[in-house]
Amino acid sequence: MNKTVNQKAWFLVLPVFILVAFSAVIPLMTVVNYSVQDTFGNNIFTWVGLEWFEEIIHSERMHDALGRQFLFTSIIMAIEMPLGIFIALHMPKKGFWASVCLVLISLPLLVPWNVVGTIWQIFGRSDIGLLGHTLTSMGIDYNYSQDILSAWSTIIVMDVWHWTSLVVLLSYAGLQSIPSAYYQAAKIDQASRWSVFRYIELPKMRGVLLIAALLRFMDSFMIYTEPFVLTGGGPGNSTTFLSIDLVNMALGQFDLGPASAYSIMYFLVILLVSWVFFTVMTNIDKGGKA
């Protein structure tokens, strides 16, 4: 659609601008403010420049949390993206069963995040949970609150349970938009199932898959509630991801300076990756629709 140039449109955007400025810019400035100052209580602040940033950049705590975070995000994306596409390819195309599948598949997405934690907390316990009980009676040593491997696999399975449906829904919507003429042409050419997927379905799904990847990256990178409820960051610090670490530092220990420096770098990493996604996405929008 060709849009007209109209500077008065700013008036329509103004309410959003003011609201978001209030709820995003003011807090963010507070964080920036704290990140360059030190305090000894009583509201007396002294300028310390980039000291906190240097401290955080060299701190092992941040390195470890960042490492765990990247590991977690890569693992769940490597599982959820292919699995989501695979499931979407097998969804019923239309009719009653398609609706049933859509509703059932979306259900985990609507469960409050702390309840997701609670569900898996109960499900995984070896005394009262189905999963934990089954694994233990099979002779597998499984205990998510003591054993690092169990804790990690439970959190990963929990995230796959929670968010794979998002990838499924988006891929499904992408698949639905492919005209049947494409499939007929492929049939005439006697294309194999794989080449139909590789040369028709995958390119057509590129846009939605990019959004799915962007959302999964963002949301998994700021995951807090589910591991907090399930393991509380333990055993030890083995499942302390960036958000959990940051909340401990900011609201637990009240280390304002380091926590703020931490926040800013955390946000910048997300922004950087998301900006790359966004640029690619808008380029596809331009090229793909032409």
Next chain:
Amino acid sequence: MNSTKKSFLISKSSFIMILYIAFLMIPIYWLLNMSFKTNTEILSQFSLFPQNFTFHNYYIIFTDPSWYWGYINSMAYVSINVVISLAVALPAAYAFSRYTFLGDKHLFFWLLTNRMAPPAVFALPFFQLYSSVGLFDTYWAVALAHTLFNVPLSVWILEGFMRGVPKEIDETAYVDGYSFFKFFRKIFIPLIASGIGVTAFFCFMFSWVELLLSRTLTSVDAKSIAATMTRTVSATGIDWGVLAAAGILTIVPGALVIYFVRNHIAKGFALGRV
């Protein structure tokens, strides 16, 4: 003969779907199962079905104020949030879908960055900001804090739906002598009603599922159900049955409305860009 035989065979696709849906449903079933058991039964014997079926856990939630007020508080700030988000997002989305103006692309990306902002980064500054203006532990604090991610989301989803409405409709209305507000109210809003419904659903959902900000910004009067649940866990022992019942009750609202938006849910998650 042939057709009857066919109906007994499960195709590969159905098999995969059944497997996946079973994977999604079994943990939820387990929660449901626990919510109908007594605590002694939960801890003493392991069974796939409740042996002594009881509504006692639900009875506790519906009679204990500290539980049911959690739900009322959550509902209150979620509703305020949905209203605010829609009210400011509607005109903005219209502007983005119809006009080009100075800095529009930058503004659009800036809005998206707020959807990316980790709540953990904002928890402390929000706590200080809302304490200093006297909104701490009120519905408004949580509702306003949640606009951080819900307003950008609403603008994006609504913009996607509005792009689908041809511009000629606007122009015809103006030629017919409609003022902007009259056109918006009488013609445009009914046209994108489904989009508004979907947006409201998503605002509701993301505000409903969020824990960190709602827990940080409330203590007693406006305590959300999510916070009530986590605090009960850390208190004297864990009442598994009640916890399971509370969990089931938080899933119910989403499950009730999802049927209505099933065909648009992908578009909503894709920020209006499918």
